[in-house]
Every structure is written in C-alpha cells, then in structure tokens.
Amino acid sequence: MVNTIVNNKTKPNFTENIGKVLFVLSGIFLFIAALNVFQDFLESRRSGFDFNFNESILFKTVWFVFIPILVILYQKLKNERLDSYTKTTIFIVFAIAIHLLILPFVAVVFSVLFYEGRYDLYKFFSYTLAHDLYKLVIVYTSFVLGYKYFSNRTQRIDIKEIKPKLNTIVINNGKENVIVNVEDIVQITSATPYISIHLESKRYLHSETLKSICKQLDSNVFVRVHKSTVVNILKTNSFKSRLNGDYDLLLKSGELVRLSRTYATDFKNHFNASQRVNV
Numbered sequence: 330m331v332n333t334i335v336n337n338k339t340k341p342n343f344t345e346n347i348g349k350v351l352f353v354l355s356g357i358f359l360f361i362a363a364l365n366v367f368q369d370f371l372e373s374r375r376s377g378f379d380f381n382f383n384e385s386i387l388f389k390t391v392w393f394v395f396i397p398i399l400v401i402l403y404q405k406l407k408n409e410r411l412d413s414y415t416k417t418t419i420f421i422v423f424a425i426a427i428h429l430l431i432l433p434f435v436a437v438v439f440s441v442l443f444y445e446g447r448y449d450l451y452k453f454f455s456y457t458l459a460h461d462l463y464k465l466v467i468v469y470t471s472f473v474l475g476y477k478y479f480s481n482r483t484q485r486i487d488i489k490e491i492k493p494k495l496n497t498i499v500i501n502n503g504k505e506n507v508i509v510n511v512e513d514i515v516q517i518t519s520a521t522p523y524i525s526i527h528l529e530s531k532r533y534l535h536s537e538t539l540k541s542i543c544k545q546l547d548s549n550v551f552v553r554v555h556k557s558t559v560v561n562i563l564k565t566n567s568f569k570s571r572l573n574g575d576y577d578l579l580l581k582s583g584e585l586v587r588l589s590r591t592y593a594t595d596f597k598n599h600f601n602a603s604q605r606v607n608v
Contacts, residue, residue, distance in 0.1 A: 330564040347403060347476070350598040351396075351399060351400060351403065353398075354395070354399060354472075355396045358392040358393070358395050358396060359392070359393075361392055362386075362393065365385075365392075365414055366382070366385045366386060366387050366389060369385040370382075370385070383443060383487075387439055387440060387443075388434060388436075388438045388456065389438060390432060390435055390439065391432055391457060391461045391465075392463065394428055394432050394435060395428070395468060398424060398427055398428055398431070399468075399472060401427075402420070402423075402424050402469070402472065402473070403476070405420070406420065406473070406480075407478050410481070411437055411476075411477040415471060417474070417477060417504060420473050420474050421466075421469050421470050424465075424473070425462075425465045425466060425469055427471075429454070429457060429458070429462075429465070432454075433450045433451075433453035433457070434450070434458055435452045436448065437449065437453060438455040442468035446582065471499055474484070481596070493512050494511075494538040494545075494546075494547050495511055495545040495546055496510070496511055496512075497510055497511060497571075498508065498511060498514075498526065498535065498542075500533045500534075500535050501524065502533060502535070503528075507533060509526060509528065509533065511546065512561075512563075513528050513529070514526055514527065514528060514551075514561055514564075515527045515528060515560070515561055515564045515580055515581075515584070516558060516559060516560045516561065516580065516584075516586060517539065517542060517551070517559045518539075518557055518558050518559075519538075519539045519556075519557035519558070520534060522536070523535060523536055523537075524537055524539050524542060526540065526586075527582075528585050529582045535572075539557065539559065542559075543559060546559075549562075549599060549602070550562055550563060552592075552593050552595065552596050552599045552600075553592050553595075554578060554587070554588045554589065554592075555586075555587055555588070555589045555592065556588060556589070558586060558587070559576070560578065560580065560586060562596075562599050562600060562603045563603060564580055564581050564582065565578055565579075565580055565581070565600065565603075566579045566580060566581045567579045568596075570601070573590075574593070575587060575588060575589055575590050575593075576588035576596075576603070583584060
C-alpha cells in the first residue's frame with residue numbers, strides 16, 4: 330500500500346508572469362506615446378505654430394514597434410539559457426538592430442498610406458538614431474537582464490525543490506549497520522547528542538540532529554509537533570485538546586505524544602491534508 334499526501338501548493342507560472350509583463354509594457358508604451366503627442370501639442374502652443382497631430386503620431390512609431398519585437402525577443406529567449414555575458418549582449422544588440430531596421434520601413438509605409446509619403450527611410454533612420462537610440466538601449470537591456478534574473482531565480486528554486494527524498498536511514502547499531510525504511514518510522518525525538526528513531530516495536534539511537542534529519546525527510550509526512558519531536562503524520566490516529574492550547578496525539582502504535590500549541594496550526598493543516606490520501 331502506497332500513501333501519497335496531496336500537495337496543494339501552487340507554484341507561480343513564469344510563462345504566465347511574462348505574458349502579464351508584456352501586456353503591462355504594451356500599455357506603458359502606448360501611454361508614453363500618447364504623453365509624447367500631448368507634449369508636442371503643448372510645445373506647439375508655447376512656440377506659436379500649428380500642431381500637426383498626424384505628424385506627431387508618425388514620429389512616435391518607435392513606441393509601437395517595441396511591442397511585437399519584445400514578443401519575438403521573448404520567444405527567442407525562452408529557448409536559450411543566458412549563461413554568459415556574451416550571449417546576453419548579443420540578444421540586446423540583436424533587438425536594438427532589428428528595431429532600427431524595421432522602424433524606418435514601418436514609418437515609411439504609414440507615411441505613404443496616411444501622410445502622402447512626405448518622409449523617406451533615411452529621415453526616419455537618422456531621426457531614430459538622434460532621438461530614440463537611448464530608449465532602445467534602456468528598454469531592451471532592462472528586458473533581457475530582467476528576464477535573465479527572474480529565469481535564473483526560477484531555475485534555482487526548481488533545483489532546490491526537486492531534491493531526492495530520503496527513503497532509508499542506515500543506523501550504526503554496535504557492530505552492525507541497520508537499514509531502517511523511512512516509511513516505517515513512527516516518530517523521531519531528540520536525545521542529545523543523538524536522535525531516537527521510533528519504529529512500532531523498536532527504537533534506535535542515531536548520530537544526527539533533529540534539524541538535519543528533518544531537512545532530508547518529506548515535510549508533508551514528517552511534521553514537527555514539539556521542539557524535540559517529529560511525528561509521521563501517516564502514523565497518527567487522532568488528536569485531543571488539553572484545553573490549554575496544547576494537544577495529545579494518539580499514534581497508531583498506541584503512544585501518546587504532546588503537540589505543542591506552537592506547532593498546532595501547522596500540524597492540523599498536514600493532518601487534514603493526510604485525510605485526502607490515495608491508497
């Protein structure tokens with residue numbers, strides 16, 4: 330019979346978060362473009378010349394082009410590992426170069442369609458270099474470095490969480506070594522400088538601390554109930570209040586164990602989860 334406690338902890342989805350970031354960035358770029366157009370309007374009023382809305386929008390195309398290029402950049406990034414400064418720099422330079430190449434063509438098409446073709450490729454390219462290059466550097470550098478940071482952080486968390494579970498413990502018992510199956514352990518108590526490992530019919534002293542052994546065990550199964558006691562939740566039958574905040578745990582072996590009020594909430598959560606067990 331194999332018992333598996335259902336773990337309801339949900340890990341954040343990095344891909345979904347990136348999608349939200351791109352959506353928010355799109356809104357920010359559109360807002361900045363609108364703000365720039367408004368600044369052009371104020372400048373025209375201050376200087377006393379006519380405000381040309383269409384022309385103002387045309388020269389804010391730089392902000393609209395960010396959106397598709399960032400989406401493409403993300404698609405490229407998620408298939409690569411930014412494990413060197415060279416590769417990171419290549420992605421940043423690549424995005425800036427693509428933006429500089431695409432923007433003049435997009436702007437010229439809009440110029441032909443809506444503004445009688447008054448502007449050529451060179452004018453848009455030179456204007457972008459003179460006025461918008463720093464914007465490209467800031468946006469793409471921030472995006473790539475931000476992706477690298479959060480991607481590496483997620484990978485480190487995954488590696489940390491995917492650690493092998495301890496299935497057996499080798500205990501030195503005089504002249505012989507005894508192999509104890511972890512699933513047979515009822516409880517573990519502190520017996521400084523050792524720990525006492527309780528099975529249903531035997532106990533063994535083991536040269537390890539309670540803290541270190543807990544790090545190796547499944548925290549959903551082995552739950553601390555006292556500063557000096559850890560119990561196997563699957564070997565726990567019931568618990569009863571002492572009316573002072575503490576509880577008495579009745580183990581399936583028939584033993585009574587004290588549950589300290591400090592650990593009561595965490596124990597109850599694990600105990601309730603253990604009732605949703607797959608047999």
